[in-house]
Amino acid sequence: MGKTNNKIYIIGHKNPDTDSICSAIAYTALKNKISSKEYCARRAGQINEETQYVLKRFGMEAPPYMSDVGTQIRDIEIRETQGVRNSISLKKAWQLMKDDNVVTLPITDKENHLEGLITIGDIATSYMDVFDSKILSAARTQYMNILETLEGTMVVGNEHAYFVNGKVLIAAANPDLMESYIEEDDLVILGNRYESQLCAIEMNAGCIIVCEGATISMTIKKLAEERGCVVISTPHDTYTVARLINQSMPIKYFMRKDNLIIFKTDDFTEVAKEIMAKKRHRDFPIINKHGGYVGMISRRNLLNMTRKQLILVDHNEVSQAVDQIQEAEILEIIDHHRLGSLETISPVFFRNEPLGCTATIIYKMYQEANIQIDPNIAGLLCAAIISDTLMYRSPTCTSVDKAAAQELALIAGINVEEFSHEMFNAGSNLKNKSPEEIFYQDFKKFNVNDITFGVGQINSMNSNELEDIKSKLIPYMDKAYKEHGLDMLFFMLTNIIEESTEVLCQGRDAKQIVENAFDVKSESNSYILKNVVSRKKQLIPAFMGAMQQ
Known part of the structure; x- marks a missing residue:
C-alpha cells in the first residue's frame, strides 16, 4: 500500500x-x-x-x-487554473472562464511568472462601457485575434501583424458618402458591394472586413496588396461583426497588473484570512518561493484547509x-x-x-x-x-x-x-559558544498560578568547565530576563560526577523561591544544591510547591 x-x-x-x-x-x-x-x-x-x-x-x-x-497556503486546496498569455482575445478569455467555471484568469509570461489578472467584470466593462471607435487600434489588436473572433479568413495580409492605427467603422452608406468619413488606416466593415470595397481601399483603409462570406474579386485582392490593405472574409453579417469586433482585443489592454494581492505558498492562512476580509475579490493568485505562478484560491478554500x-x-x-x-x-x-x-x-x-x-x-x-x-x-x-x-x-x-x-x-x-x-x-565543550548559545542549549518555560518562569541546564563532568560557563552566563542572565518578559529565570549548572547543581537565578522573588524550595541561603544569586541533578523530577516540582505556597 x-x-x-x-x-x-x-x-x-x-x-x-x-x-x-x-x-x-x-x-x-x-x-x-x-x-x-x-x-x-x-x-x-x-x-x-x-x-x-x-x-x-x-x-x-x-x-x-x-x-x-x-496552516500555510500550501496546506489548502489550490485551484490550478492555468495561466494564459496576455495576447489572447477577450472572447477567448471569456470562453475559457465558461469552460473552467471561473471568474478570474491569471495572465502569465513564458517563464510562468504572473503578469496580471482579468475578471468577468473586466470583460463586461470592455464590452459595455467602451465607446471609443479607436480602442481596437489603441489595444494593438493582432489580426490573428480578429480572425479567431470573427471566424474569418485572411484573404490579403499577414495574420501576425497588428491593427495599430485608425478607427473601426461600418460602411453602410454609398461610396460618395463613404469618402467623407473613411480615413487612412481605418478598419472598415462592409458587405458584398464591389464599389464600397474599392472605395475603402482607395481611401487607404488599413483593413476591410467583408461580411457574409461575400466573394472578393481578383481586382480587389490585387489592389489591396498594392495599397497594403488587409482583407478579411467572415461568414457573419455586419451586425454580428460589429458586435464581436471589440472582443478580439488582447486581454493585456484590460488586465489588472498594479497593486495585485498575491499570496505565497509559504504564507500563513491566518494572515491571508485577514487580508481577504478587507478585499472583496473573488480569487487570489498564489506563487511559489521562486515567483512561479501556482494557482488560485478563494475564501471558500480556507474553509476546507487541512491542518x-x-x-x-x-x-x-x-x-x-x-x-x-x-x-x-x-x-x-x-x-x-x-x-x-x-x-x-x-x-x-x-x-x-x-x-x-x-x-x-x-x-x-x-x-x-x-x-x-x-x-x-x-x-x-x-x-x-x-x-x-x-x-x-x-x-x-x-x-x-x-x-x-x-x-x-x-x-x-x-x-x-x-x-x-x-x-x-x-x-559540555562550550568554549567557542556565546552566552546566548549556552543559555538556550537546553532551556524550557513553565507556568504555575499565572507565574511564568524559565529554566536552562548544562551538564558537565568537569567542575572547571562549569566555572567557565558560569562566568559567561552571569552577565547574560539579566539581558535574557528582560528580553523574555518572564517573572523569573533559573539556570542549572549540573556536575554529573559530584551529583550536584549550582543554580543561578534572576528576577523578582527568584531567590526566595530557591530558598523556600530547598531550604538554602546565599548572599549572591547562586545556590549549591547537593544531590540535585534533575530539572524534571527535583527542581521543577520543588519550585512549583514553593510557588503554590
Missing part, C-alpha cells in the same frame, strides 16, 4: 535535547515500518553539541527545522511546543514529564510514563510492535537514555530505563561507560 500525500510530523520541544531529537527520529522510523502513512521527523530548535555528536556517531542526519506549524498533523515527543507544554501549535492537529503525545497545559481539538493517543526518558517508551513500543531495532536507531535511543538519566545518576532513572539502555547498547555495539564520557564531554 502506497504512502498518502499528507505527511505527519513527529517533533520534540523547543531548544531540543538529545532525548527530544533521538526519540523523534526513532519513533518516525517505527511508524514508517508499521503504517502506510508517511511520517517525518522534525526539530523545533537548534541542535546542541551533545546531540550533534550522537547523530554523527551513529551516521544519522539531523531532522529538518520546523519553526512554525500554523498540519503532529505527533509530539518529550513534551506536552504549550510554552515548550513549536510555534502556533494551536493551529495544528495533534494525533499523539509520547512523553515522560508532568501533565502540562497543552489542549487538543479532539481525543489523541497519549502515552505518558514515569520513566527517566522518552526514548525508553519508544524502545518499549518497538518491542510491543515486534519490530527489530536497527543498530543506528538503537544507538540514538541508548544515547537519549544516558543523557536524560545522567548515566543512571538522575533520580528520574528507573530500572526500566537502565535495562533498556543496556539492551540498546548491545544492539548498537557500544560500551556505555566509554560512550557516556565521550558524549558528555562533547556536550
